Amino acid sequence: MSATEAAAIGLTHQSSEDTGLGHRGPESKSIVVPYGFWLFVLSDIVLFSALFATYATLARATDGGPTSMELFDRNLVAIETVALLLSSFTCGLAMIAAKRRNMVWTQGWLLVTGLLGLVFLGIELYEFGHMIGEGAGPQRSAFLSAFFTLVGCHGAHVTAGLMWIGTMMAQVWAKGFRPDITRRLLCLSIFWHALDIIWVAIFTIVYLIGTLP
């Protein structure tokens, strides 16, 4: 019997018919964990897509109240956007530093990322407070309900991200660049970049289109 024949009926451990996918057996944790996290991020994006659809449906349902034209301030949003996009860049720098196992720069860039996130969040809270002060709170109309929920949900994600950054800084400090810790850092950076992607959509659909003359 030839080796191929033996393989075909399963007598040897050498697979003669390499079918491409899955022949190597289970993937390592460094593949499995970020892959699973990616799936979670995708499901999170589906959640946002429901909020976007809601916003699109209710954008003109102002109930006689203020409209997007009257409310949104492009300049403020521009600063917000720069802060968040820059934080994505510094998050990338933190990952490079982590890859080189440089504790000081990893912590430093994570800190800068967190601070930029805080700036973003601060501006957003200022915008929210300002709108509510003007009587344009989420209870005013369906449009404002949808606006506060969509943008607020992104803000809540940024807040969760900030808590995560803080936790990771403590973990990297306490445990060093262990494989499980670097996997978590990778997941954190996936999460942080995903928030950027969603923000770009919010920026376009809510603020740019909302202030088109």
Next chain:
Amino acid sequence: MFGKLTWHAIPFDQPIPLITSIVVLLIIAAIAIWVWRNGWWPYLWNEWITSTDHKRIGVMYIVLALVMLVRGFSDALMMRAQQSLAIGASQGYLPPEHYDQIFSAHGTIMIFFMAMPFIIGLMNFVMPLQLGVRDVAFPTMNNVSFWLTCSGALLVNLSLFIGEFARTGWLAYPPLSEKAFSPGVGVDYYLVALQIAGVGTVLTGVNFVTTILKVRAPGMSYMRMPVFCWTTLAANLLILAAFPVLTATYSMLMLDRYLGFHFFTNDGGGNSMLYMNLIWVWGHPEVYILALPAFGIYSEVVSTFSGKPLFGYRSMVYATLAICIISFMVWLHHFFTMGAGADVNALFGIASMIIAVPTGVKIFNWLFTMYGGRVRFTVPMYYAIGFMLTFVIGGLTGVLLAMPPVDWVVHNSLFLVAHFHNVIIGAVVFGVMAGYTYWFPKAFGFTLDERLGKIIFWCWFIGFYLAWMPEYALGFMGATRRLQHISDPSWTPYLTVAMIGALVILAGIVLTVVQLLYSIKTRDRRRDLTGDPWDGRTLEWLTLSPPPHFNFAVLPDVHGEEAYWTRKLTAIREEKLIEEPKYEDIEMPLNTPTGVICAFFASVTGFAVIWHIWWLAILGLIGAFAVLVWYAWRDEHEHIIPAAKVAELERERRRVRAELLKTLTVPA
């Protein structure tokens, strides 16, 4: 201090929920004391509650599902009894506000806490075994998912004793479910419980998709996976894409109720039809999240008991994926009466008919698998055949409902209710009962009593037809759904037959408990010593029954479709087992109480949110975060099973396998 919670929340003036709650609490206390007196708590805690073993988590899911089946079915019996009593002058025994809670609880519990846990339990138990691996991708998260599901189930059932449940139907349509029309805590119980359980389900989706796409035995390429794994993959992709929409929708309704937002309200520019659209963008895929794994179970059962490879394996896979995609394009058929216009209704009507095509492909594949096979009429096979007959009827009434003009006539009638019970019972309940019977020996090492199993099947089968065929007729006669009182006495005979049908199903459920107890008592007569009691074809039958903690001493090397069947045939021809491999240490994840503690804090937070006890809600959230950080801080993730121990267990398996081999011949 205690928000809206006062002594009035406990229904002292309503004997039915009060007595039920007291009886349930006594039963729980009795079980707890019994377990404590026997000294089983440490065992339960160490081996089950904190377990990260996919097999044990699967079993716990199914236990939850069976308990919730009893709860949900009690609701069904109460509804049937009310409808057979409250005819004409009689008002029956349930006032409307109580009856409305019962039909809402029935739907909610049966879908979210019976069908979902049953399906997820079977996927949990079987899928890693079929893929030839040792666990799912994220074992701890699996445990967390289970306990979050339990937390949701706990809150829904708590509403019986403290407060009330929603009176809005199982999908809580606004504006009825808005604060203005449902000021009580019922809808809040509904929303919070399902949000918590929904998080658990999404985590399951992440876990299982990752497992199937990234954690398979060597050689287990996609087109070699058993069809049950394919349907599990499809169902979990649907979970990932559909459940976040549910979370978003419920969050919006919660914002409306708690903070006065205007998503779905009548005033402020709100749009309640938006809710219908969003909820069914989740709701229709949900039907297939339940049905596809059931189709997978039938595929395994029909193939095994026909002694043939599944007919049209590839077409089965393509049909599964087609259903997976088209299921997102049919949601509007749940409300053709919205008034979206002829074009939109026609589009969704046609899409709904198209989705019947891949389902039809599957039916033919199962039939052709049986054709020319040596069919063994075991209990799972009974369910499979019963399913094919019943599901075709349900599918045809579904195609009927997919025609917008017909739908306008029978919308919200008992015809619709009969249709979806026809497909859910015919496909999902028969499927999980088949799966339960089929994989029971793998989980516990002995089979269930066959004779009782067949009686249970006939109870479900006959009971279903008696209970639901009259409802089709009633629907045509104009009976709308959710009637607390029947004003037309000429419907009495139909309702009486339906009541009898429900009692026949009750007999089946009681016998299921009897069968379990009897089978445990007489287990020595039906031990499965070989690990392969049904002459199976997929990898779960390669290992012992029950499988060792690590499932496989060495991950099986897969050659061709039907991994285990190929290997078995080779062994028979060669008259010897595969050569003994070199055993190595196995790393297995440590058990952890993270899941149960997380779920504890989730339950506390949920309860606090329902009753507006804000300080407690904040404490609960802090607690949950602290548990996650505490878990993330641990240094030991795994424990080692030494090679010597593995070899010892594996040699025992090889010994029984060698004996089994002597009795086998190559099938004709």
